[in-house]
Amino acid sequence: MSGVSNESTVMDLGLAPEGHKKIEWAATHSPVLNQVRDEHLMDGSFEGLNVGVVLPIEAKTAYLAVVLTEAGADVTVASPSPFMVQDDVAAALVERGVTVYASSLDAPEDSEKEMERLLDRVLREGPGVLIDDRAGLAALLHTTRRNLLANARGASEETTTGVAKMAAMHEEGILEIPCLAANDARCKHLFDNRYGTGQSTLTALMQSTNLMLGGKRVVVLGYGWCGKGIARYAAGLGARVTVCEVDPVRGLEAYADGFDVLPALDAAETGEVFITATGVRDVLTPEHFGRMRNGAILANAGAVDIEVDVAGLSSAATEVRDVRRDVEEFAMPDGRRLYLVGRGMVVNLTAGDGHPVEIMDLTFAIQALCAHHLAKEYATMSPGVHRLPKEIDDEVAALKLDAVGMGIDALTPEQERYLRSWRE
Ligand SMILES: NC(=O)c1ccc[n+]([C@@H]2O[C@H](COP(=O)([O-])OP(=O)(O)OC[C@H]3O[C@@H](n4cnc5c(N)ncnc54)[C@H](O)[C@@H]3O)[C@@H](O)[C@H]2O)c1
Structure with a gap:
C-alpha cells in the first residue's frame, strides 16, 4: 500500500490498524490531557491554525497531535530522527487527519541533513504555533525560512537542550518570537526528565541487552533531572552506581544521595554500564573507551546524540557489527569488545x-496548554524565552492528583496571613 496520502509521507498506510490500537491505549491513560482538551482547548483558539510539531512519532506524541486536531488545528508532525518513528503510529495519524512526514525507512546516511529536510517540510506548512524539539524548527525559522516568520505566533520547547538554545538565540538578539519553556514547567522536568527518563532508559537497556542490572557497576554521567532519575532507578534494581559531574554542588548531591562520585576517566576503568545524560557533546570519547573493560555497555539518554563520540568509537574499532536489535558491537584492536545501545541517540526512544x-500525559497536557496560550496570547508576549504561567503547572498537577484519587490541602486565611507577615 502506498505510503503517501495527501501531503504525508509515511512508510505504509496498511500498518494503521496497529497504530490506532497504540494511540487508543495512550488516550485511555491520559486523563489529564483529556480533561485539558475538554476544559480549555475547544474554545476556538486552534480553529484553522496550523501547528507544527517535531517530536518522536510514537503513541503518546501521536495522541497530542490527535487532541490538537480535535481542537480544530491543522497539525503537521515530523520526527527528529528516522530512528524515532513507529511506522504503524505514523500511518494511523494520517488516517486521523494529521499531516505526517516520518518514516523509519528514511534512515539516512547523513541524519542531520535528513532532519533539516523534514523540519523544513513542517515549516513550509506555515505553522502559527511550533511545538519544538531541541529548537530545530526555531533555528531554521530564524535562518533559512525567515520568510515564514511573520506567520509564527510562538514556539513551545520540549527539551532542556532546546530551551538553552532558544535562550542563546535571544541573547544574540536574533529570536523574533515568544518561546515558552515547556521543559521548565515543574510538571514537566520533575516527572518527565526524572521519573520518565529514569524508568524508560533502564527498560530500554534491559530489553535490548536482555542483561540484568543488579550487581553491575553503572556509571551515570550528568546528575541533572535525568541523571538523578536514572541513578535512582538503577540503584533500585540493585546496581552499584557511580556518578560523574562537572558541577560540584550536583556532585555533592549525588554523594549525599548515596552514590560514588568520580571523574569520568576514573569511572571508565571500573564501570560496566555507562549512561550519559548531560546535554553536552563528547562526554565519552576515545580516551574513555581506551580505559573501559571488555564487555562495557554504552548508552546515551541525553538529547544530544554526540554525548557518546560514536564516530570516535567507530574509528577506534577494527570491526563493528549488529549483535542484537539496537545493540552494536565494537571490536577494539586489543581484543576488547564494547557495546553501544540505540546508536548513541536518545536510548529510551531509539531502543x-x-x-x-502517565508521564507523557503530564508533559503533553503542559505542551497543549502552552500551544493554547501562544495561540491566544501571542500578541501580548514579547520575543524571548518565557516561563509558563504558574497556573498551568498548578492545574496540571491538581488534575493528575484528582485522576489518581489523591488530594491536597489549601492554606487557611490565617496561614496565608502568617506567611505574608514579618511581625508574627
Ligand atoms: N531521554 C529522554 O527522554 C530525555 C528527557 C528529558 C530530557 N532529556 C535530555 O537529557 C539531557 C539532560 O537533561 P536534564 O534535564 O537532566 O538537564 P540538567 O541541566 O538538569 O542536567 C545536566 C547535568 O549534566 C551535567 N554535565 C554537563 N556536562 C557534563 C559532563 N561533561 N560530564 C558530566 N556531567 C556533565 C551538568 O552539570 C548537569 O548537572 C538534556 O539533553 C535533555 O534535553 C532527555
Whole structure:
C-alpha cells in the first residue's frame, strides 16, 4: 500500500490498524490531557491554525497531535530522527487527519541533513504555533525560512537542550518570537526528565541487552533531572552506581544521595554500564573507551546524540557489527569488545517505547496548554524565552492528583496571613 496520502509521507498506510490500537491505549491513560482538551482547548483558539510539531512519532506524541486536531488545528508532525518513528503510529495519524512526514525507512546516511529536510517540510506548512524539539524548527525559522516568520505566533520547547538554545538565540538578539519553556514547567522536568527518563532508559537497556542490572557497576554521567532519575532507578534494581559531574554542588548531591562520585576517566576503568545524560557533546570519547573493560555497555539518554563520540568509537574499532536489535558491537584492536545501545541517540526512544504514558500525559497536557496560550496570547508576549504561567503547572498537577484519587490541602486565611507577615 502506498505510503503517501495527501501531503504525508509515511512508510505504509496498511500498518494503521496497529497504530490506532497504540494511540487508543495512550488516550485511555491520559486523563489529564483529556480533561485539558475538554476544559480549555475547544474554545476556538486552534480553529484553522496550523501547528507544527517535531517530536518522536510514537503513541503518546501521536495522541497530542490527535487532541490538537480535535481542537480544530491543522497539525503537521515530523520526527527528529528516522530512528524515532513507529511506522504503524505514523500511518494511523494520517488516517486521523494529521499531516505526517516520518518514516523509519528514511534512515539516512547523513541524519542531520535528513532532519533539516523534514523540519523544513513542517515549516513550509506555515505553522502559527511550533511545538519544538531541541529548537530545530526555531533555528531554521530564524535562518533559512525567515520568510515564514511573520506567520509564527510562538514556539513551545520540549527539551532542556532546546530551551538553552532558544535562550542563546535571544541573547544574540536574533529570536523574533515568544518561546515558552515547556521543559521548565515543574510538571514537566520533575516527572518527565526524572521519573520518565529514569524508568524508560533502564527498560530500554534491559530489553535490548536482555542483561540484568543488579550487581553491575553503572556509571551515570550528568546528575541533572535525568541523571538523578536514572541513578535512582538503577540503584533500585540493585546496581552499584557511580556518578560523574562537572558541577560540584550536583556532585555533592549525588554523594549525599548515596552514590560514588568520580571523574569520568576514573569511572571508565571500573564501570560496566555507562549512561550519559548531560546535554553536552563528547562526554565519552576515545580516551574513555581506551580505559573501559571488555564487555562495557554504552548508552546515551541525553538529547544530544554526540554525548557518546560514536564516530570516535567507530574509528577506534577494527570491526563493528549488529549483535542484537539496537545493540552494536565494537571490536577494539586489543581484543576488547564494547557495546553501544540505540546508536548513541536518545536510548529510551531509539531502543524503547519512550516515557511511560502517565508521564507523557503530564508533559503533553503542559505542551497543549502552552500551544493554547501562544495561540491566544501571542500578541501580548514579547520575543524571548518565557516561563509558563504558574497556573498551568498548578492545574496540571491538581488534575493528575484528582485522576489518581489523591488530594491536597489549601492554606487557611490565617496561614496565608502568617506567611505574608514579618511581625508574627
Ligand atoms: N531521554 C529522554 O527522554 C530525555 C528527557 C528529558 C530530557 N532529556 C535530555 O537529557 C539531557 C539532560 O537533561 P536534564 O534535564 O537532566 O538537564 P540538567 O541541566 O538538569 O542536567 C545536566 C547535568 O549534566 C551535567 N554535565 C554537563 N556536562 C557534563 C559532563 N561533561 N560530564 C558530566 N556531567 C556533565 C551538568 O552539570 C548537569 O548537572 C538534556 O539533553 C535533555 O534535553 C532527555
